[in-house]
Amino acid sequence: MNRAALRLLPPIRLLNVMSACAQSHALMTIITAAIISLSALPANSATLEAQLTACLACHGANGTSVIPEVPSLGGQPVFYLTVQLLMFRDKLRIVEPMNQAMQGLKDDDLRNMAAHLAKLPPPEPSGDPIDAGRMEHARALIEQHRCNFCHQGNYSGEQNVPRLAGQREDYLVKALREYKNNTRRGYDAAMADVLYQLGDEQILDLAYFLSRLR
């Protein structure tokens, strides 16, 4: 593979992704910073650095997203992140900016990006007020549907199963609804099995609980 071409591609893609992100959220400062840091680095690390900067422009500087419906990536299991990046690259999951950002990347690029993102700190749980009754209701739901089997007792995830603790509430609602209506494909069908039995009210309760979880 032609190294010069590699060096040229990422900034273009980076700008596309960032403009997709910045259209609704003015993040021009980060974009500028990304371009400056890109030009200052040697070719190989610049590629990864640029890719990561592009990721974090939307997903939050330390992996904690501040943008509605964009997930926090900090503390996610590396296997989960790798698989999701691959699913975006191969269009097994359709999210336009992500499909564009991953286009043409090699397996090793995905592995490296995932390894770096997984090292970012897990998100702090939402500071919103907590309704104890609603939390208990959700906890019962979780036990009934065994969410804590795969996602672990502290919801930190493992292997192909994502961390849920402290995730953005609006993203959790979006993801669960997409599993429910078959618009989001899982790497396996485990979530579809669970969501088959859940209604929207329960989705809202689960997201409420998980985003506030300490």
Next chain:
Amino acid sequence: MNTRLSKRHSVWLAGVLMGLLFILPVSAQQTSDQPTKAPAASEASKPMPSQQPQPTTVPGRPDIPNAEVAKQLRNVAPSPFGVPADKLPVSQLKVPQGFRVEVHASGIPNARSLRLGDKGTLFVSNRVLDKVYALVEKNGKREAKVIASGLDRPNGLAFHKGTLYIAEGTKISKLENIEDNLENPPKPVVIYSDFLNHQSHGWKFMALGPDNKLYVNVGAPCNICEPPETNGQIRRINLDGSGAEVAARGVRNSVGFDWHPVTKELYFTDNGRDWLSEDLPEDELNRVTKIGQHFGFPYCHQGNFTDREMGWGRSCTEFEKPVALLGPHSAALGMRFYTGKMFPSQYQNAIFVARHGSWNRTKKIGGDVIVVKLNKDGSVKSQEPFLTGFLQNNEYSGRPVDVQILKDGSMLVSDDHAGAVYRVTYGAAKVAAR
């Protein structure tokens, strides 16, 4: 029996102990990379159900898991990349005396169904990825070439007179003259798409029947539920997509079937429900003696007990019984009758069944290929292990999905966990032959 009882007892005791551990503050359960900054006292003062000691691992009802049991019950995700040939566990695999097993192909991530073209091309499908491959020889080296991509769970493959049929989540397509155009394969042309879109058991197994119809499973869109009228069945369709009809109903999710070489009856594997118990129900091997028969799902499992939710008011006598039980949660998938000339005569017309291996069970079983031998009347005489060794210390190094008999009588086995295809041969002299 005694040992099993005492084992269960000790698991229960372990559960009680784990339950006691839940009294500890939540921060103690968190992973070690998190600083324990949460003050223990305030955490402990919150009303939490988990503060009560509970027997957490009653076999079959692990509603509140302890970490170890939960871990063992988790699904095992396949690698999206595939394992290099020299890292495959071929040296630890076991076959009966006189047989040998070798790596036939590697680097085919998520290698699923196998199907042979008329000219000997092997086709390999995906389930969690989007591709269909053809194995081609290039400069004396065997390579996996992508012949279709961007597909939606393209698990099912069938072949008829030069045409490869692919069953995806919601459609069946065809690639005509594929073996003459492997370098420049045509785009798949849709012939049938009357399927609901569902993720759970939404992938399809497909095979060509002796009546030259495509048989395709349409799985239940759930673990256990009353499936829609259109689901929980094996359907057959003419090669042009017309004339769809139900070939078998009451089928939860079949991922393998084939026809008896003599009687031409359809035999199929069916995967039993999850979350009922460690040991129940077992996966089934079924035989269709009359088109449209009902095999029990969701009311009756393994031909002898009714479901704890869906089975009230029903009786297993209403449904066809399986001809063999293939192990609880063992995930019996691909199967083929053996009609080759290489293996000893005792294997003639026997069924090889790939068992993908359990997830919803603390002590994993399966992850192997078994051989099911039949009596003259088509009933089951015996079942024996055939290819084992993928499952060691309760972990998989490979998970068989499908089997395919080659023209020389050797047998291929796909493994979607490591992305490989293995070949089993009999007799030392034939090993090198391709």
